[in-house]
Amino acid sequence: MTTHPTPSTGEATSSSSAPKEQVDHPTPVKDYTFPNLSTDFPVLLNDLLLRSAANENPLELDHPPIWVMRQAGRYLPEFLAVRKNHSFFTVCRTPELACELTMQPIRRYDGLLDASIIFSDILVVPQAMGMVVEMKGGVGPHFPEPLRNPDDAQKRILNRATNVFAELSYVFAAITLTRKTLGGKVPLIGFCAGPWTLFGYMVEGGGSKTWEKTKAWCYRDPENAKAVLHQIATVSGEYLVGQVRAGAQLLQVFDTNADVLTPRRVRDLHPPLPRPPAQTRQGATERTQHLLPPHDRIRQGN
Template sequence: MTKFPALKNDLILRAARGEKVERPPVWMMRQAGRYLPEYHVVKGKRDFFETCRDPKIAAEITIQPIEHFPGLIDVAIIFNDILVIPQALGMTVEMVDKVGPHFPEPLRTPEDIKRLKKSSEVVIKDCLGWSLDAITLTRHQLDGRVPLFGFVGAPFTLLAYMLEGGSSRMHKWTKEWLYKYPEECHEVLQRITDVAVDYLAHQVIAGAQLLQVFESTGGELTPAEFKLYSLPYVKQIRDKVPARVKELAGDEYDRKEHDVPMVFFPRNSWYALDACCDLGYDVISLDSSWDPAEAVKVVGDRRVTLQGNLDPGVIYGSREMITKKVEEMIAGFGGGKQNYIINFGHGTQPMMDPEQVGWFLEECHRVGKQ
């Protein structure tokens, strides 16, 4: 087993496991990226995926927010993308400047499934080994300052991208498949799930200390379809990852190192929180549509930590407003000293002023300690 530097800040690990903490930990989805000027310097003219596939560059970008906001962020998240699983399954994905992800040949008919690799044909170390190298290198370079997050996209979210060919407002192709080709949807979802389980387990072996599953497109599903096309697959991921980690670790399995907290983020799926709390995830992340106090009521006495959920747009407001919203959020989650992790309701945005982000982080510390 790789020997990593001793961890100096385990706050988020304790909060994720439901322990009482001195203040709520804080981090931001997409905290490594375009809003930081140093990101653009390091990325240079490289393509986005080219940047991800260079472990040294990915490690440097991952650590940038930890160093830009010294002592204010409690976890790093590896610089990568959820769409590497479709790539592993054999699809071409490009990142088009000012447009976003683009699949030149999306799945459009059930016949197209033949173009996908079967999950048994996907060898993680061969097709995604660069991302594992980035995790291991980052873990060493963090030198124990904070833990390191690994992640995947949830199966339905990835299926939607594979069908639409990129981002979509209408999700025409996704809806057509859900209601015309349900069996084929389940076939592809299972392939994605199998690869996600294996990939997450490899991330843990490589050095990831927490894992997050992003159901970013969950809000496109009705409550009935969420039960069919999201919940069974994200539950499989939660149930199967620990066993796969043990299998990969073999005689070197170390429960303290390898039994990592897992987070599920069902974005815009307000109707599903109660069911999500029974999936076995340690943490459920909330988007900004939730009233914190109402979410706490839904969780009840279940051993689930909540994460979130400040509207990222608050960063464009005044500092007084940022302070006000941070105070309201932390109070709504019961003061934050147990079962709570501070985050945005979604990710940072390219236009954000790092000085404003820094103020948000400082206020999270100040208010969280009260």
């Protein structure tokens, strides 16, 4: 059973034998700089997924592109060997380890997969915004201090600036290292979660079947909810741009909990990912041949 989407890992819960989760604040990767997208990476040899995502005629593709939602995960013995000695977020925050776990299924299923997805987690964004997130054995993600009310959110989220590069440079470094390690075999996917999905975890303190606290918050104080969602969207938008600048060739936005709300409520509350400033977009995309704009696929609620 999974209660929390970790697209590259599927690690909704962790084994009781796994190392105790560290909750220290991440520090920037020393001396990391964004690569030159046109000269620093090998030529891409398999662009099937990118061609498909760009709506190329399916009849011109050799086969439907294949990648697995939880491509690196506990079904791999080599994955378990790494996780035996390192906590989940330690792996996420260590570029060499994140690269290794991203590469494991590519090596094992050489020639069978058409994409890789960076080993990370959707909850690195709340961490970057100042919240503590733990992975608890048998439970999954846990926020020791979730958002309690609008005043709490105002103080901890809305009044706090987030330096995305400083807080998430370890993800960018992992993406750059992985692109180089892939050697052009397959493209590398980057990702984040949709604002509503992250807001739910930040309010509930973890996964939920009903998301009652989050929904109640939105009905009691919709303006505050909109403000928090917009702040999450702003950080997520900058994070996605950073992933592209680091070398991600395709982006996915997972709004797993979008079906908790009715379609009308989604339209009322849910902000689009804001477009970054023009100079930032240009720096990310001017030399990127294959780039899809991030988007949400909102499922229809009841």
